[in-house]
Amino acid sequence: MKDYMRFEASVVPLYSESEEDLWFLYNNGKLVVKSKEDEIHILRRKDLEEFDFNLAHTQCIGALDGYNCFSGEIKDNFRILNEIDTYDLKSLMFLLEEELFSLVAKSLLLLDWEKCHRYCGVCGYHMERKNSKNERALFCPKCGYTTWPRTSPAIIVAITKGDELLLAHNKHFPKGMYSVIAGFVELGETFEQCVKREVYEEVGIKVKNIKYFGSQPWPFPNSMMVGFTAEYLDGEINVDGEEIVHADWFNKDEIPKYKKSKSIGAELIEWFKRTH
Ligand SMILES: [Zn+2]
Incomplete structure (x- = not known):
């Protein structure tokens, strides 16, 4: 599949864990990246080990070129570190190639979707992730209401x-x-x-x-x-x-x-x- 489409969407990791797995992480709505000499790099798993971020809302979004991709948020202890920078979506549109930019957008939308659906719209109870390998959904354990990402x-x-x-x-x-x-x-x-x-x-x-x-x-x-x-x-x-x-x-x-x-x-x- 990865020879046919570079990105494979998935709710669960498709490949075994790698140091090169991609992490699309946000802080206050901005993507946190490694930047060096005007080049922007999406964070890899090895970078996470180096910086020891405090993460929330992490979820698998699929795989790119055979490397698992995750999205999530860096909680409030984040500060700008050497080689680490943040960019908003509008500027990234011009800085990244199309395939990578679409994953940046997708990962931010999924993060926002989960953060905006913490409570059931029908009964107000806490929503939970649906435990499914092939369906991304949030459901209410009290009344059964289910919601999926929308555009x-x-x-x-x-x-x-x-x-x-x-x-x-x-x-x-x-x-x-x-x-x-x-x-x-x-x-x-x-x-x-x-x-x-x-x-x-x-x-x-x-x-x-x-x-x-x-x-x-x-x-x-x-x-x-x-x-x-x-x-x-x-x-x-x-x-x-x-x-x-x-x-x-x-x-x-x-x-x-x-x-x-x-x-x-x-x-x-x-x-x-x-x-x-
Ligand atoms: Zn409910």
Whole structure:
């Protein structure tokens, strides 16, 4: 399996314990890493022995390249030590390769999930980890309520009209900054319905030929961006004025300023520039 997918998700360790096992540990929401000469290294089991941290909420998340991976929290006795540093998630997105960054996000989400579900939402009793080798869940021993880690899906869509792309300026963006349309999926809605609804609500136009583009976990704080392309069908641009304050069609030579990051939103704009 590790030759097919570098990361293998698992609730229990898949390989025998190694000095090289990876530990994604957090302190006040920041990842604790070894940093040396501008290079960041995820902590290994051998580092833990060296620093003797006081750990809480530790859980196995799977294995990367054949080494077990764990997440957890370093309790309050933590202090910055020689070669040890802390980074927030946003900066790590630019500093780590994609595979490693997704594990950083996953491990933080699992830690937060467990910390936010200490009590049963039905009866208020203490929740416990479900004792299962293949299922990650917390359950209430009193009433049986069970909860699993969740994500909030959102759509993001590049809408084209001939050789033009629809871009919008959100009132929360810096001046002159534009992006494609995005929004959260509502309960009971399909992705395609969400694309139609969000686009209509935000810019007042109808779209057709909605096609899947790709997806990206977006852990700020806990979403899954599902990207689409779509074509203009009907209507005049009419911004909602609440979130979107300006929107327009742009050909590839007129694309305004947009956030060049590893986000799927930037990828959709790059896709348009390549193909139109
Ligand atoms: Zn309960």
